[in-house]
Amino acid sequence: MVTDWPDAGYIVFPWDAQTYAWSQAAAPIGRQVTQQPDMRALWLQCDGTWFVGVDALPSAPDGAMGGVPLAGPAADRIGPREDLHPAQLSVMYPGYPRPRAGDSDAAFRFRRDRDAAHMDGLWAEGTPKRRFLRERHDWILGLPLTDASPGASPLVVWAGSHHILQQALIDALGNRPETDWPQIDLTDTYVAARRQVFEHCPRSEVFTRPGEAVLLNPFLLHGVAPWQDGATAPKDGRMIAYLRPETMESGQVWLRQK
Template sequence: MVTADPGWRRIGPDPAIAAWAAAALPQARAAIAASPEPWRCGGTWFVGVDALPNGPDGGMGGVAFPWSALPLAPQPLHRGQLSTVVPGYPQPSPDEGAAAFGFRLRRDAAHLDGLLAVGPDRQRMVKEPHAWILGLPLTDCGAGAAPLVVWEGSAEVMRDGLRRAFAGTDPDLWDQVDVTAAYKAARAEVFRACRRVELPARPGEALLLHRLIVHGVAPWAEGAAAPAEGRITAYFRPLLPSVAAWLTEP
């Protein structure tokens, strides 16, 4: 199996991360409660893109973003995502067909961030070339509370597969290339060759993922411990300047 570089790292527990999470939680609760965004998956998942009201410095409630605890260079941040999952996740919903729901159950809705479905044919194109993915848990939950899932070593499998899709195309135009077939083929290879790992985490910890790693969310296990608001995780994904950098940089 592919495991040389797992593509993920657990950081902490660290007091700076814990302090930030504690300061962010009340504002996260308020943002989720006030949001008009509908919950998906039969009311069990709040996507929460750009829902956390942090500023570019990432600070919350007078508490600085925990750059000191992270192996990352400080940089301006977008508003964090507040991915929120509650018991029962996932449930069928009208906006998701049977095949997609089955994939969510069997394969944790495994995906690669940065690819958007474009046009009536929903062609997959790299429109959001993230530098990295950072998850900061805000609520204290048990291991079975729909944890993040990764496929270790999948970043290099995806890189190799997408390189073939871009071959012969000007790198300045890579954001316009339909990578649907290459993406699906590479993801199938990931399922064959890479180890699936669940990554439960608690406030005070951080999960840092390689931008090209295949990841998803496991179904909520029966009886998993969680507070009333469920599992809330703040995610940050700052952008790189180009798709070429996204694909070729380490």
């Protein structure tokens, strides 16, 4: 678990040769994944403008990709791991966003106008949708694989939002037994905290290229910007790999981390 986060709640790491080598090993494998019919049927959403790709990139438990180790300043910051899941392969294409299957009009407007802002691990379930804490991540590491222009649906973050969301979850869960957490409806808590974030935290688009990396606090509100007119990317789209391991810490340690 990473500690001593900057006040913004995220870190952008500059270009590094070892990180670049990892991205160069991952990119052709990612390209193959996005062309597999079964993967396209499962993960190509929003009228073909977003390949969601959860656990779709076959990275090793230590983060290696195609025999190339996960190394460089971002890897140094997170420390060695042997329990990493296969990376998410998130690919954006021109025209994003379009409605996703099952999106209500309000959900699509939120995707378009609020960058589909979310905190990872809070799942929307049922009808109507209610939010529950289903995953607790140590961190989220983004590693770009293709060289796109800044307007090609970049990552969006709300600086400092991790303070607000973490405190909201402490207030809702901190005095409850961890065994009760999966049954606690966090919808109202989450919506109120997210509204506070929009009012008080600056929105920033985080543009990165292969060889760079971005590390997010697990409580940070983040999303994806719409594809801007004139933005460019290779035919493979704007492709980013994300690692976000579940924590090995107890719930209370995770919840109150610094």
